[in-house]
Amino acid sequence: MTRMEERYNFRETEQKWQTYWNENETFKVENVSDKPKCYVLEMFPYPSGRIHMGHVRNYTLGDVIARFRRAQGFNVLHPMGWDSFGLPAENAAIENKVHPAKWTRENIKTMKAQFQPMGLSIDWSREISTCEPEYYKHEQKMFLDFLKAGLAYRKTSMVNWDPVENTVLANEQVVDGCGWRSGAPVERKELAQWFLKITDYADDLLEALQTLEDWPDRVRTMQTNWIGKSEGARIWFDLIGRDDKLEVYTTRPDTLYGASFCAISINHPLAKELMDGNDDLAAFVAKCNAIGTSEAAIETAEKLGFLTPYKVKHPFIDGVELPVYIANFVLMEYGTGAVFACPAHDQRDMDFARKYGLPIKAVVAPKDADAATFAAELEAGNEAFSGDGIAINSDFLNGLGVTEAKHAAIEKLKALGVGEGTVQFRIRDWGVSRQRYWGCPIPVIHCPSCGAVPVPEQDLPVTLPEDVTFDKPGNPLDHHPTWKHVTCPCCGAKAQRETDTFDTFFESSWYFARFCDADNDTTGFDPKAADYWLPVDQYIGGIEHAVMHLLYARFFTRALNTCGSISVKEPFKGLFTQGMVCHETYKDEDGSWLYPGDVDKQGDKAVLIENGSPVTIGRSEKMSKSKKNTVDPGKIIESYGADAARLFMLSDSPPDRDLEWTESGIDGSWRYIQRLWRLAAQPKFDFLSQADTADGFDGEAEATMKLAHATINAVTDDLAKLRFNTAVAKLRELTNQIADMKGEAKGSAAAYRFGLETLLQLIVPMTPHIAEEIWHAIGNTTPLVDTPWPQAEDKWLINDTVTLVVQVNGKKRGSIDVAADAATADIEAMALALPAVQNQLGDRAPKKVIVVPKRIVNIVG
RNA sequence: GCCCCUGUGGCGGAACUGGUAGACGCGGCAGACUCAAAAUCUGUUUUCUUCGGAAGUGGGAGUUCGAGUCUCCCCGGGGGCACCA
Numbered sequence: 040m041t042r043m044e045e046r047y048n049f050r051e052t053e054q055k056w057q058t059y060w061n062e063n064e065t066f067k068v069e070n071v072s073d074k075p076k077c078y079v080l081e082m083f084p085y086p087s088g089r090i091h092m093g094h095v096r097n098y099t100l101g102d103v104i105a106r107f108r109r110a111q112g113f114n115v116l117h118p119m120g121w122d123s124f125g126l127p128a129e130n131a132a133i134e135n136k137v138h139p140a141k142w143t144r145e146n147i148k149t150m151k152a153q154f155q156p157m158g159l160s161i162d163w164s165r166e167i168s169t170c171e172p173e174y175y176k177h178e179q180k181m182f183l184d185f186l187k188a189g190l191a192y193r194k195t196s197m198v199n200w201d202p203v204e205n206t207v208l209a210n211e212q213v214v215d216g217c218g219w220r221s222g223a224p225v226e227r228k229e230l231a232q233w234f235l236k237i238t239d240y241a242d243d244l245l246e247a248l249q250t251l252e253d254w255p256d257r258v259r260t261m262q263t264n265w266i267g268k269s270e271g272a273r274i275w276f277d278l279i280g281r282d283d284k285l286e287v288y289t290t291r292p293d294t295l296y297g298a299s300f301c302a303i304s305i306n307h308p309l310a311k312e313l314m315d316g317n318d319d320l321a322a323f324v325a326k327c328n329a330i331g332t333s334e335a336a337i338e339t340a341e342k343l344g345f346l347t348p349y350k351v352k353h354p355f356i357d358g359v360e361l362p363v364y365i366a367n368f369v370l371m372e373y374g375t376g377a378v379f380a381c382p383a384h385d386q387r388d389m390d391f392a393r394k395y396g397l398p399i400k401a402v403v404a405p406k407d408a409d410a411a412t413f414a415a416e417l418e419a420g421n422e423a424f425s426g427d428g429i430a431i432n433s434d435f436l437n438g439l440g441v442t443e444a445k446h447a448a449i450e451k452l453k454a455l456g457v458g459e460g461t462v463q464f465r466i467r468d469w470g471v472s473r474q475r476y477w478g479c480p481i482p483v484i485h486c487p488s489c490g491a492v493p494v495p496e497q498d499l500p501v502t503l504p505e506d507v508t509f510d511k512p513g514n515p516l517d518h519h520p521t522w523k524h525v526t527c528p529c530c531g532a533k534a535q536r537e538t539d540t541f542d543t544f545f546e547s548s549w550y551f552a553r554f555c556d557a558d559n560d561t562t563g564f565d566p567k568a569a570d571y572w573l574p575v576d577q578y579i580g581g582i583e584h585a586v587m588h589l590l591y592a593r594f595f596t597r598a599l600n601t602c603g604s605i606s607v608k609e610p611f612k613g614l615f616t617q618g619m620v621c622h623e624t625y626k627d628e629d630g631s632w633l634y635p636g637d638v639d640k641q642g643d644k645a646v647l648i649e650n651g652s653p654v655t656i657g658r659s660e661k662m663s664k665s666k667k668n669t670v671d672p673g674k675i676i677e678s679y680g681a682d683a684a685r686l687f688m689l690s691d692s693p694p695d696r697d698l699e700w701t702e703s704g705i706d707g708s709w710r711y712i713q714r715l716w717r718l719a720a721q722p723k724f725d726f727l728s729q730a731d732t733a734d735g736f737d738g739e740a741e742a743t744m745k746l747a748h749a750t751i752n753a754v755t756d757d758l759a760k761l762r763f764n765t766a767v768a769k770l771r772e773l774t775n776q777i778a779d780m781k782g783e784a785k786g787s788a789a790a791y792r793f794g795l796e797t798l799l800q801l802i803v804p805m806t807p808h809i810a811e812e813i814w815h816a817i818g819n820t821t822p823l824v825d826t827p828w829p830q831a832e833d834k835w836l837i838n839d840t841v842t843l844v845v846q847v848n849g850k851k852r853g854s855i856d857v858a859a860d861a862a863t864a865d866i867e868a869m870a871l872a873l874p875a876v877q878n879q880l881g882d883r884a885p886k887k888v889i890v891v892p893k894r895i896v897n898i899v900g
Numbered sequence: 901g902c903c904c905c906u907g908u909g910g911c912g913g914a915a916c917u918g919g920u921a922g923a924c925g926c927g928g929c930a931g932a933c934u935c936a937a938a939a940u941c942u943g944u945u946u947u948c949u950u951c952g953g954a955a956g957u958g959g960g961a962g963u964u965c966g967a968g969u970c971u972c973c974c975c976g977g978g979g980g981c982a983c984c985a
Contacts, residue, residue, distance in 0.1 A: 256904080256905090257904060257905070257979085257980085260903070260904060260980085261903095261904085261980060261981080264903075264980075264981055264982095265981085267981095267984070269984075269985090271985080287985080288984095288985065289985060290984090290985065291985080302985090342983080366983090367983080368983040368985090369983080369985075370983075370984070370985090372984090373984045373985075374984075374985065375985095377985090378985045379985085380985085385985070386901090387983060387985080388985085463984085463985090465984060582979085582980095585980085586980095690912090690913095690924085690925065691912050691913060691924085691925065691926080692912065692913075693913080696906095696912095696913095697978095698912090699911090699912065701911095701912085701926075703925095703926055703927070704912080704925085704926065706926090707925060707926060708925095710939095710940095711925090713939090713940095714940095717940090756916090764912090764913070764914085764924085764925095765913095765914065765923085765924080767924075767925085768913090768914070768923060768924035768925075769923090769924080770924095771923095771924055771925075772923075772924070775924090842920085843920095844919075844920045845920095846919085846920085846965085846966070848965075848966085849919095849964095849965065849966045849967095850966095851920055854920075878952095886965090887965065888965090889919095889965050889966080891919060891966095894919050894920095895919045895920080895966080897919080897965050897966060898965085899965050899966095
């Protein structure tokens with residue numbers, strides 16, 4: 040063995056093993072193997088320029104799983120790439136006059152160099168960058184396939200329009216009704232946009248959530264809510280004096296007998312019809328629009344109604360006519376943009392009815408209530424009743440429960456030809472057009488006579504022009520002198536390219552398939568490669584992607600499946616959402632944010648290092664540039680090493696909870712790394728030359744052997760369940776056990792060595808560098824990274840004697856050591872003989888003695 | 901308003917299907933080594949205590965031989981959704 044330095048030099052060691060892994064292509068994988076496959080993927084980063092602690096946590100978690108599975112004998116795919124289209128690149132272009140491509144590629148280079156010292160087990164041969172034509176040309180082909188399959192279409196819809204920047208903004212880019220950069224009030228504008236038919240898969244996307252057992256319930260709930268399936272009925276009310284009908288959607292057809300009016304959206308065609316020359320209505324619409332769409336505005340918004348001259352016939356009751364209002368609470372985007380209102384059983388309708396003096400009629404009463412009394416109280420009050428109950432005052436529905444009454448009402452509507460049962464979804468088709476330069480061009484040509492014509496496949500890719508300017512607002516593709524001017528592929532006439540680009544969620548909707556076959560130049564990936572690797576076994580990322588990215592990717596995979604490009608439907612079998620990395624916040628006397636590095640903490644107080652002026656310590660929040668509570672991963676790795684940083688990311692906090700970054704925490708991890716080193720470099724006794732198991736094990740040696748084997752099982756289980764914090768705790772316990780050994784028992788040296796080697800084998804996924812270094816230093820020649828995961832031996836897991844706690848009336852009074860197979864009667868006798876038990880019982884005889892084998896004895900006195 | 905998560909020492913957090921509450925770490929305290937400091941090591945660290953014990957997992961009830969864990973009600977913290985008919 041090599042002589043070990045007294046102190047561990049992490050800089051040298053970490054560099055050494057990283058170089059070894061790179062040169063040996065240790066983590067490069069093939070798409071064929073006789074081992075079972077395991078695909079571990081972390082959400083790929085946006086190349087913003089610098090890695091942050093969130094990245095470190097994310098990629099450490101994934102790396103531990105990847106290394107663990109690799110050791111367990113899986114063929115592990117653990118790739119990395121760059122989600123490199125997006126707005127920040129264009130902002131940089133505008134602010135710093137640098138081309139988005141240059142900015143992005145330089146950032147990738149920087150960030151890749153920052154990832155390198157983390158020691159991640161990544162197959163870099165599969166690296167991808169989504170802004171390169173080699174990547175995005177495939178998604179242009181996919182889009183053409185979607186068009187053919189009827190999964191993509193163009194329609195005019197309302198969008199958030201920034202009048203200063205002349206571009207569409209995503210909902211997230213609208214802050215308090217204003218553009219996030221320009222600060223100008225956002226306008227609603229109708230614009231022709233490309234959509235993908237995610238709604239075709241609404242039911243499947245919802246149903247399949249139940250099969251995703253390895254997803255957090257939270258995410259499944261959020262997607263369920265987002266898809267928003269509701270079952271109800273469409274009803275066609277006869278408009279009196281007109282030929283047409285008013286179509287409404289309701290989830291409560293059982294309350295039709297309580298209907299008192301209908302209400303339509305201000306954007307409903309009937310409302311628009313009335314708008315011509317009607318100043319009162321125009322004023323009303325203006326008033327509604329002025330309320331705004333912010334949460335607070337809606338919360339306090341008054342119910343506003345405008346009575347139209349229209350009336351509709353009640354579908355069930357002859358001769359009853361209902362007035363039609365235009366109301367601010369009815370949304371054109373949901374259902375049919377029209378509702379019938381039953382004030383007694385809907386709070387919103389109740390508020391509206393009270394305000395405008397409309398009738399209120401109770402038609403459902405709780406099971407146990409006296410119907411007449413209940414109805415009278417309900418109709419006199421201001422509180423609607425929306426609970427379950429029995430139909431009353433409802434003719435043929437009377438006596439039915441809500442569910443049965445809904446069915447009966449729908450049957451009757453169908454029989455009368457005035458309605459039908461229907462399912463309504465909240466989710467809407469995915470608008471993918473963006474008036475942006477730094478995205479994938481939408482491969483379509485607009486011809487005055489042929490319309491929107493797909494770019495012929497042989498003309499792909501449609502690449503972004505390099506020579507663009509950002510000196511005026513709007514889309515540089517639109518301003519480009521020549522790029523958009525082309526001829527129609529159909530008729531040869533002068534035509535224009537589509538100048539919109541795809542939403543950048545497009546790229547992240549299939550990158551996991553690209554990693555399976557990253558060099559494929561024909562279809563983006565070979566279906567066979569995707570079949571082999573997909574679905575991703577463990578996907579890891581932030582909860583912020585619970586709906587958007589994760590839903591788009593699930594849809595996209597289904598769409599590719601429909602087009603025959605892929606055989607799976609669900610891209611991610613297991614999903615793990617990690618918590619945020621947080622840090623205390625600091626402010627100076629003027630209330631400006633301060634960097635932790637500028638602050639000197641002394642107990643509960645803090646001062647500015649520069650001049651000693653007082654600093655206010657704020658609550659711990661997600662690390663963010665704006666609050667300056669960030670810690671640079673590069674500096675941390677530089678001063679503590681990657682292993683210490685990785686270990687800290689895994690210790691203490693469960694990975695799905697927020698992690699509080701502290702100096703003392705990273706110090707603690709660093710101390711552990713040093714301690715681990717001393718275990719081998721400065722042992723209390725010579726465990727290497729004396730290691731001999733011929734005489735068996737005794738005392739501390741036996742205890743170490745037992746703990747080592749128990750730890751193998753415990754840590755294996757913890758890692759499989761992603762309970763890294765408890766795995767670390769158990770490894771520390773084993774470390775303590777080994778460190779406490781004195782070398783005096785039979786087999787001490789052998790047990791010490793076995794314990795240490797076990798520890799290294801179990802900790803190598805977390806702290807790969809030091810584990811590998813010690814492994815070799817104590818004489819192993821096969822790299823630890825290629826050593827199979829340890830297996831616990833049964834003989835060390837069995838205990839001859841067990842300690843039983845003895846309770847009297849549920850309170851602990853002592854304990855007894857008994858043989859594992861001791862008879863119940865003997866155990867009882869021993870427990871009762873304990874002085875502490877005698878004291879408690881006094882003269883009384885025990886009423887009952889409960890013996891739970893290998894656990895507890897409870898004496899009831 | 902609806903839905904979800906969460907509440908355990910000074911702090912982060914352990915506690916498998918109900919069975920020794922506080923593993924492991926951070927911080928603190930005391931001591932050793934040192935001229936001194938750092939590092940390291942040893943001990944101690946839920947609270948109260950008449951040193952026998954007693955209380956204790958946000959609060960209150962319940963089920964049980966036994967509850968941090970299960971049930972019901974209430975309170976606090978965090979997050980998501982929402983004029984969704």
